Amino acid sequence: MKSRLIICHHCSERNCVRRHGKARSGLQRYFCSNCKRTFQINYIYQGHEGKILRQVESMYDEGKTRAEICRNLGVNPVVVDRYLYLISMESDAY
Structure with missing residues (x-):
């Protein structure tokens, strides 16, 4: 099973993104160690x-x-x- 490579929404870095828990909505959050920001792939709102x-x-x-x-x-x-x-x-x- 291949995991897809997540790209940071803020700095477009690929190699510095890691999982960062779940949002209250239950969706996966990610953290970029390059720009030190969190983001989600999908948003409810x-x-x-x-x-x-x-x-x-x-x-x-x-x-x-x-x-x-x-x-x-x-x-x-x-x-x-x-x-x-x-x-x-x-x-x-x-």
């Missing part, structure tokens, strides 16, 4: 997924409202507000 920022950004660029983004992605409005704030800070930096 979509607001913690790494791709959510890009999804919020693309939906916002399409002209969708905050409420529509929340409904489509199944996340809390506070999460959408936080990502919209990060997007605005990114655009102000340029």
